[in-house]
Amino acid sequence: MRSNFNFFSDEKFRSIFFQTLVIGLFALGIFFIVQTTAYNLEKRNIATGWRFLSDPAGFDISFSPFINFKSTDTHLDVYFVGVLNTLLVSFCGCIAATILGFLVGIIRLSSNWLLVRVAYIYVEFTRNVPLLLQIILWYSILIQLPRVKQSLEFLDTFFISNRGIYSPRPIFENGFSYVFIAFILALISSFIIRRWAKKRQDDTGQQFPVISTAFGLIILLPLFLFFILGSPMSFDYPALKGFNFKGGMVIRPEFIAMFLALTIYTAAFISETVRSGILSVTKGQREASASLGLKKSWIMRLIIIPQALRVIVPPLTSQYLNLTKNSSLGIAVGYADLVHGFGGISLNQTGQAIECMVIVMATYLTISLTISVFMNIYNRSIQFKEK
Amino acid sequence: MKKLLSIFAVSVFAFAANAGTLDDVKNRGFLKCGVTTGLAGFAAPDDSGEWAGLDADMCRAVAVAVFGDRSKVEFITTTGKSRFPTLASGEVDMLARNTTWTISRDVNLGFEFVGVNFYDGQGFMIPSSLGVSSATELDGATVCIQTGTTTELNLADFFRLNGISYEALPIETNDEGKENLFAGRCDVYTTDASGLSSTRAAAADPGKWLVLPEIISKEPLGPLVRHGDHQWGDVVRWSLNAMIIAEELGVTSENVDAQKSSNVPEVLRLLGVEGSYGEMLELAPDWAYQIIKQIGNYSESYEANVGPDTPLEIARGLNALWTQGGILYAPPFR
Numbered sequence: 180m181r182s183n184f185n186f187f188s189d190e191k192f193r194s195i196f197f198q199t200l201v202i203g204l205f206a207l208g209i210f211f212i213v214q215t216t217a218y219n220l221e222k223r224n225i226a227t228g229w230r231f232l233s234d235p236a237g238f239d240i241s242f243s244p245f246i247n248f249k250s251t252d253t254h255l256d257v258y259f260v261g262v263l264n265t266l267l268v269s270f271c272g273c274i275a276a277t278i279l280g281f282l283v284g285i286i287r288l289s290s291n292w293l294l295v296r297v298a299y300i301y302v303e304f305t306r307n308v309p310l311l312l313q314i315i316l317w318y319s320i321l322i323q324l325p326r327v328k329q330s331l332e333f334l335d336t337f338f339i340s341n342r343g344i345y346s347p348r349p350i351f352e353n354g355f356s357y358v359f360i361a362f363i364l365a366l367i368s369s370f371i372i373r374r375w376a377k378k379r380q381d382d383t384g385q386q387f388p389v390i391s392t393a394f395g396l397i398i399l400l401p402l403f404l405f406f407i408l409g410s411p412m413s414f415d416y417p418a419l420k421g422f423n424f425k426g427g428m429v430i431r432p433e434f435i436a437m438f439l440a441l442t443i444y445t446a447a448f449i450s451e452t453v454r455s456g457i458l459s460v461t462k463g464q465r466e467a468s469a470s471l472g473l474k475k476s477w478i479m480r481l482i483i484i485p486q487a488l489r490v491i492v493p494p495l496t497s498q499y500l501n502l503t504k505n506s507s508l509g510i511a512v513g514y515a516d517l518v519h520g521f522g523g524i525s526l527n528q529t530g531q532a533i534e535c536m537v538i539v540m541a542t543y544l545t546i547s548l549t550i551s552v553f554m555n556i557y558n559r560s561i562q563f564k565e566k
Numbered sequence: 567m568k569k570l571l572s573i574f575a576v577s578v579f580a581f582a583a584n585a586g587t588l589d590d591v592k593n594r595g596f597l598k599c600g601v602t603t604g605l606a607g608f609a610a611p612d613d614s615g616e617w618a619g620l621d622a623d624m625c626r627a628v629a630v631a632v633f634g635d636r637s638k639v640e641f642i643t644t645t646g647k648s649r650f651p652t653l654a655s656g657e658v659d660m661l662a663r664n665t666t667w668t669i670s671r672d673v674n675l676g677f678e679f680v681g682v683n684f685y686d687g688q689g690f691m692i693p694s695s696l697g698v699s700s701a702t703e704l705d706g707a708t709v710c711i712q713t714g715t716t717t718e719l720n721l722a723d724f725f726r727l728n729g730i731s732y733e734a735l736p737i738e739t740n741d742e743g744k745e746n747l748f749a750g751r752c753d754v755y756t757t758d759a760s761g762l763s764s765t766r767a768a769a770a771d772p773g774k775w776l777v778l779p780e781i782i783s784k785e786p787l788g789p790l791v792r793h794g795d796h797q798w799g800d801v802v803r804w805s806l807n808a809m810i811i812a813e814e815l816g817v818t819s820e821n822v823d824a825q826k827s828s829n830v831p832e833v834l835r836l837l838g839v840e841g842s843y844g845e846m847l848e849l850a851p852d853w854a855y856q857i858i859k860q861i862g863n864y865s866e867s868y869e870a871n872v873g874p875d876t877p878l879e880i881a882r883g884l885n886a887l888w889t890q891g892g893i894l895y896a897p898p899f900r
Contacts (some may be wrong), residue, residue: 222794238734239721239734322745422706422708423707425706510738513736528714528719529674532651
């Protein structure tokens with residue numbers, strides 16, 4: 180009795196005891212769920228296992244820009260098509276939402292009354308309406324576009340209908356690889372020039388027009404080479420044949436609806452993050468840089484934004500994660516993402532619900548953790564460097 | 567999410583569902599029946615908000631067999647995708663939801679199809695202005711298709727076999743398919759021929775839509791229950807068979823009382839005058855009598871919901887009795 184009392188009055192023992200207890204209960208709970216599920220699956224004669232992954236899918240996926248998918252391909256291929264489509268819309272969405280979010284965030288701090296009001300209404304409206312409704316709204320607008328036979332035409336090359344936006348597809352011919360190599364080289368040398376210019380400025384105080392040089396290198400050099408080589412590129416134009424346009428490239432309304440909704444929704448949150456980041460930089464910083472005689476645009480670029488980024492990046496990371504996870508709502512408009520194809524059709528056709536859901540969840544986890552890792556590396560690179 | 571919930575539900579409700587479903591239903595006081603989200607003629611709310619249709623009648627017939635009361639059903643709507651987890655988890659006692667009987671569903675998913683209440687096949691519907699008269703002319707068309715169905719697989723097979731291409735537009739419900747077809751997002755809508763007739767009947771101007779002559783698959787649609795509970799399976803199976811046998815014997819909801827004094831032995835067995843078939847099924851002795859009295863025989867249900875005099879205008883065809891050129895056939899009632 181006495182020794183027992185002593186044990187529990189010891190803070191260290193108490194804390195270890197309760198932590199062990201909680202972990203033990205948690206493990207027991209997981210064990211119970213796994214056991215019951217396995218028991219019930221067996222009881223109901225529901226077959227389990229991973230063999231279905233190598234079975235032919237038997238259905239077609241029409242939206243597969245990266246892999247040429249046929250119905251004789253396997254469920255594993257369905258998975259890859261889904262992952263790529265999820266990554267595609269998430270990637271495009273993150274880039275566009277960042278740009279739009281920064282713009283709106285800065286506009287909301289500007290002194291133009293009208294712009295500030297418009298930005299305010301946009302943010303409040305999109306933040307407070309469920310994303311699913313916005314996706315469906317965009318989709319129902321897009322399918323009200325003209326039918327394919329009455330497509331809107333632009334210069335006989337672009338066609339807009341409720342089946343998507345058709346545009347010419349570039350075909351690269353012999354020699355185009357040189358243009359591409361020149362582009363890559365220009366990109367690399369721009370980075371080297373930037374580092375060199377920074378070092379020179381640190382050492383001597385002299386500046387170098389990095390941006391205009393980089394622009395010249397990246398755009399003009401490949402363009403010059405392109406014409407020297409006799410324009411080694413032609414276009415495959417879309418043409419209405421039978422039921423649909425043949426040839427060219429197409430962006431489907433399902434993708435556009437997802438892209439617009441995800442971008443516009445997430446950008447509203449990002450703009451608030453950006454605004455709070457900029458406001459977190461004290462007024463004194465602005466005044467101090469002004470008294471040094473810096474230009475207004477320089478103050479923003481060199482003083483305010485670098486300090487604001489420290490506040491902006493951590494919540495920005497979680498916005499990227501949100502956007503990626505929200506892309507799973509594509510199922511509402513038939514966008515062939517991971518949840519729709521593998522987690523939906525494959526699951527349903529094979530009946531392997533648990534296996535499919537485990538794979539889908541593990542995939543989202545992997546994508547999210549990867550985004551976090553890169554954002555954390557970036558976050559560390561912009562933190563204060565104590566000298 | 568729904569699937570995930572169902573998986574958890576499977577583990578949580580495990581023990582509840584393992585007990586006899588018939589006892590569960592009796593204790594609960596009503597039947598939970600999984601139906602479509604709305605397919606006119608099969609299961610859809612009518613003008614007064616009551617569920618009506620061939621599948622709805624199937625649900626009501628089972629409720630009558632168990633309770634002697636056609637109103638003791640709760641209709642639970644399921645999509646093509648949610649139907650199986652809903653049944654597996656015990657959220658519904660049975661499905662009567664235009665579901666095709668296939669080997670993988672019967673064996674691998676752990677269900678039991680108890681019979682066929684409609685013999686169907688997959689067809690195509692197009693706007694008549696498209697000027698197409700056969701499905702083989704559909705090269706390059708955009709096709710609306712309900713995901714998670716057998717039709718999705720048949721479609722891929724059909725186009726592959728004929729060496730023509732198509733673009734699939736996956737949709738979740740019949741309503742979504744209708745909306746996309748009517749807006750011209752897709753050229754063709756494919757599903758079971760009965761479903762097409764139902765969709766066509768619901769269009770603003772049915773004359774503008776054409777169901778192509780090809781039937782590219784066999785789709786025996788029927789009610790199903792969870793595998794392993796044979797007692798409950800028997801109740802649902804014989805509720806359906808009773809309606810078919812009643813048609814065969816000429817017993818209708820109108821003459822059923824008079825038929826009680828019939829001199830045909832099978833009629834007397836069916837109506838519970840002779841034998842103790844109700845007891846064997848743990849149901850009331852007059853269970854089949856009540857089904858015929860309150861719902862009608864198969865023919866009455868068919869004619870009222872999908873037959874030639876309804877907007878769906880589906881002739882009996884394969885669904886006629888075996889004695890009348892169809893393949894509808896029920897084992898003997900003895």
